[in-house]
Amino acid sequence: MTQSVSVDDVRAAAEALRPVLVRTPLLHSRHLSELVGGPVYLKCENVQRTGSYKIRGAFTRISRLTEEERARGVVAASAGNHAQGVALAASLLGCKATIFMPQGAPLPKVEATRAYGADIVFGGETVDACLSSARAHADERGAVFIHPFDHPDIVAGQGTLGLELLEECPDAKTVVAAVGGGGLASGLGVALKGSGWDGTLLGVQAKRAAAFPASLAAGRPVSVAISPTMADGIAVGRPGDLTYELVSHFVDSVVTVSEESLSRAMLLSLERAKQVVEPAGAASIAAILEHTYAMRPPIVAVLSGGNIDPVLLAKVVRHGLVTAGRYLVVRVRLTDRPGALVRLLSELAEVGVNVLDVTHERVAARLHLEDAEVVLHLETRGPEHTQEVLSRLRRQAYTVKFS
Structure with missing residues (x-):
C-alpha cells in the first residue's frame, strides 16, 4: 500500500494542536473491567473542545491552508460534530466558515455552531443534500471545502488521539472506536500501528449504517442503504476512498452493534462513568457489551462525542432502561x-x-x-x-x- 498519511504527519499535527486541545481524561471503568475480566479504560473525547474529537482534524486541515486559501473562507456540511469543529477551528485561525446544516438539525447543535462564529445555511433535508450544496457553494465562491473525513490532513489530525493513547496506556491490547466515514479509525491506525503498537484496533458501526463491513468484504468502497439509527453521527453510507484504504490496512476488524446495545451503552456511561455521551460516542462501549469475546484487556474505549440533544437524550435513556x-x-x-x-x-x-x-x-x-x-x-x-x-x-x- 502507498501510504498517503504517515505517523510523522500525525506527530506534526500533534505539535500544531498542542495549544488548542484539551487533554481529555482516561478513566478506569470498574463495571466494564469486571465484565471482560481485565482493565477497561474510557478515553473521554466527549469533553474535548466542541464536545468531540472532530476539532483535531478540522484544525489540522485549516491550519495547513495557505493564507490566500484561508482568506477565501472554508465551507463544510454537517449535522453536528464536524460543523462545530470546523466553526471553532476557523475562528481560531481567523478564517470565515460557512456550514451547511440539514433542515431540522437539533437546535443546540445549530446554536453551538453559530456561537463559534460560523454562518449557518440550511442546505436541504439530509446531510447528503447539504454536502452537495456545500460543494457547489465552495466552487461558486472559490472557498475551500473541508471534507468531514476523506482527506490526509483530517486523518492526521484525528490520529493525534492515538499518540495520546500510547502515552497514557502503552500496555493496551485492544483499542475500540466508532467508525462512520473512517477518519478517526484511519488516524488511530496510522498513529498506533505506525508507532509499532501490536495490539488489536477494533472499529464499530451501527448495524443500521454499516458500510465498512460490506466494503471490506467487496474489497473496495461500496454504498449501502442507511436505515434510521440513533447513532446519526456515524451513519455514513459509503467509506471514503482514502479512509477505506487506511482502514483496510490498519484496522483489525469492524464489528456492528444493535440499537439496543447503543442505548444500554449510553445508560451505562451516564450511570457508571458519569459521562454524557451521544449514541455514536457510546458505540465503543456497545461493542464491549456485545462483542466481549473479541476483546483482550487492557482495553481502551474511545468515547468519541457528547453532543446530544436533551430531548433525544431523554428518549434514549428510556430506551436503555427498557432494554435493561x-x-x-x-x-x-x-x-x-x-x-x-x-x-x-x-x-x-x-x-x-x-x-x-x-x-x-x-x-x-x-x-x-x-x-x-x-x-x-x-x-x-x-x-x-x-x-x-x-x-x-x-x-x-x-x-x-x-x-
Whole structure:
C-alpha cells in the first residue's frame, strides 16, 4: 500500500494542536473491567473542545491552508460534530466558515455552531443534500471545502488521539472506536500501528449504517442503504476512498452493534462513568457489551462525542432502561369503582416498584361500562424485579397488557 498519511504527519499535527486541545481524561471503568475480566479504560473525547474529537482534524486541515486559501473562507456540511469543529477551528485561525446544516438539525447543535462564529445555511433535508450544496457553494465562491473525513490532513489530525493513547496506556491490547466515514479509525491506525503498537484496533458501526463491513468484504468502497439509527453521527453510507484504504490496512476488524446495545451503552456511561455521551460516542462501549469475546484487556474505549440533544437524550435513556429490563409500560384493566386505583397502586407499592406516570381512562370503545383502564409507566430494579411485579398483578387477577 502507498501510504498517503504517515505517523510523522500525525506527530506534526500533534505539535500544531498542542495549544488548542484539551487533554481529555482516561478513566478506569470498574463495571466494564469486571465484565471482560481485565482493565477497561474510557478515553473521554466527549469533553474535548466542541464536545468531540472532530476539532483535531478540522484544525489540522485549516491550519495547513495557505493564507490566500484561508482568506477565501472554508465551507463544510454537517449535522453536528464536524460543523462545530470546523466553526471553532476557523475562528481560531481567523478564517470565515460557512456550514451547511440539514433542515431540522437539533437546535443546540445549530446554536453551538453559530456561537463559534460560523454562518449557518440550511442546505436541504439530509446531510447528503447539504454536502452537495456545500460543494457547489465552495466552487461558486472559490472557498475551500473541508471534507468531514476523506482527506490526509483530517486523518492526521484525528490520529493525534492515538499518540495520546500510547502515552497514557502503552500496555493496551485492544483499542475500540466508532467508525462512520473512517477518519478517526484511519488516524488511530496510522498513529498506533505506525508507532509499532501490536495490539488489536477494533472499529464499530451501527448495524443500521454499516458500510465498512460490506466494503471490506467487496474489497473496495461500496454504498449501502442507511436505515434510521440513533447513532446519526456515524451513519455514513459509503467509506471514503482514502479512509477505506487506511482502514483496510490498519484496522483489525469492524464489528456492528444493535440499537439496543447503543442505548444500554449510553445508560451505562451516564450511570457508571458519569459521562454524557451521544449514541455514536457510546458505540465503543456497545461493542464491549456485545462483542466481549473479541476483546483482550487492557482495553481502551474511545468515547468519541457528547453532543446530544436533551430531548433525544431523554428518549434514549428510556430506551436503555427498557432494554435493561428496568422500565415497563403496561395497561391494567380494573373495575371502575371507588378505591380500585388505590388498591392497584398499593399492590405495586408492596413490591417496591416506582410509579413514574399514571393515565386513568374510563371511556373508550374497547371498555365495558363497568371497566376502566390504567396505563402505568413503572421503573423496576431489573428483569427479575419486573417479573415479580407482573406475577403479583396477575395473581391478584388483573388483566395486564404491554404498551
